[in-house]
Amino acid sequence: MITVQRLSRRYGETVAVDDLSFTARPGAVTGFLGPNGAGKSTTMRLMLGLERGVGRTTFGGRTFLELTDPVRTVGILLDPGAVHPARSAYHHLRMVASGAGISERRVREVLSLVGLDDVRRRRVGGFSLGMRQRLGLATALLGDPAYLILDEPVNGLDPEGVHWTRTLLRSLADEGRTVFASSHLLSEMALTADDLVVIGKGRLIAAQPVQEFISTYTRAEVMVRTPDVEALLARLGVERVTARREGLDTVIVDSLSADRVRELATDTGVWVRELHTRESSLEEAFLAATAEAGQHNSGAYVTQRREPEMRTA
CATH class of the missing domain: 3.40.50.300 (P-loop containing nucleotide triphosphate hydrolases)
Structure with missing residues (x-):
């Protein structure tokens, strides 16, 4: 050692x-x-x-x-x-x-x-x-x-x-x-x-x-593709789960397991085309962990487009 x-x-x-x-x-x-x-x-x-x-x-x-x-x-x-x-x-x-x-x-x-x-x-x-x-x-x-x-x-x-x-x-x-x-x-x-x-x-x-480092400094998200976006968001709101819409047919769910999201979708009668956990990368974890430790912190060259967050609480 x-x-x-x-x-x-x-x-x-x-x-x-x-x-x-x-x-x-x-x-x-x-x-x-x-x-x-x-x-x-x-x-x-x-x-x-x-x-x-x-x-x-x-x-x-x-x-x-x-x-x-x-x-x-x-x-x-x-x-x-x-x-x-x-x-x-x-x-x-x-x-x-x-x-x-x-x-x-x-x-x-x-x-x-x-x-x-x-x-x-x-x-x-x-x-x-x-x-x-x-x-x-x-x-x-x-x-x-x-x-x-x-x-x-x-x-x-x-x-x-x-x-x-x-x-x-x-x-x-x-x-x-x-x-x-x-x-x-x-x-x-x-x-x-x-x-x-x-x-x-x-x-x-x-x-x-x-x-363990990636898990410590980032959060995994569950991505759901469904034609019933509004119905799923409404059910997640009832459960007080933070989620946001991404594109036309995708919901990103935070702080909930994929199995639990699947259960809620099934109970609501939502048809799911795709569901998986979207893990963060080492790069994302590194940037989060060292955000205040860089010698040269650069600003963005262009304004980054951010999807509006929908808090269904």
Whole structure:
């Protein structure tokens, strides 16, 4: 387990990380989320002892600086551009492997795993962002570590690369490793992560499983399509249920289960064409949770059209 205890970091009068504590469990992908300027990168650097601050982070009970074999224990991807541009991918990995006592065979294995074996002799300076990202992942995986700390691992990757990375992270977690990864791609994180750590302005907002986070910060709605909209709204009014009309033949019901809505429709003789629970997305939950924590809160470019709410009380 990765255990983060009361991390703090100030830059003059600015508090970048503020008394932050959380855990990341083995066998799971923990997504690390926050608006721009929330302190995610600073937190990850503090976790690894690359920034001076207050607090402590342990990997299985030891800090990164206490590890006797760090490359084989913690795989790190913080900056895919942190490679000498004149070196080839192969020689970059050989340099890292040599310092950690890792074989040349393992170098070829990880190059093949990330899809760079065919270009292993090319200079990194000629790599695209996506190729440098793959090399960063290869470097993180070189020591076959139990822990992975990855900052924006899908940045610059094409759709195939994003899908490959998602599959890789899930397989690594399924092997019992602890995977801690930040990302701005919320739709991708919804598919990849088991747990979330969400911060804003350097402070912890939430640390919980993905679905629990979505349920905490949003509300599920029941959507009903029926030609008898007025009859259904009238019955819901009798039951003092909040609902609104959406379009010509749809009613959106709040704070009531789909089964109960179906019962009320049946009792009223309302013909239902379609009925299902409309779950909120991770993006909606994230925006709700971090509404007051963004560094730059943008106004809408155009006035958004809002359907009139019909309160049938």
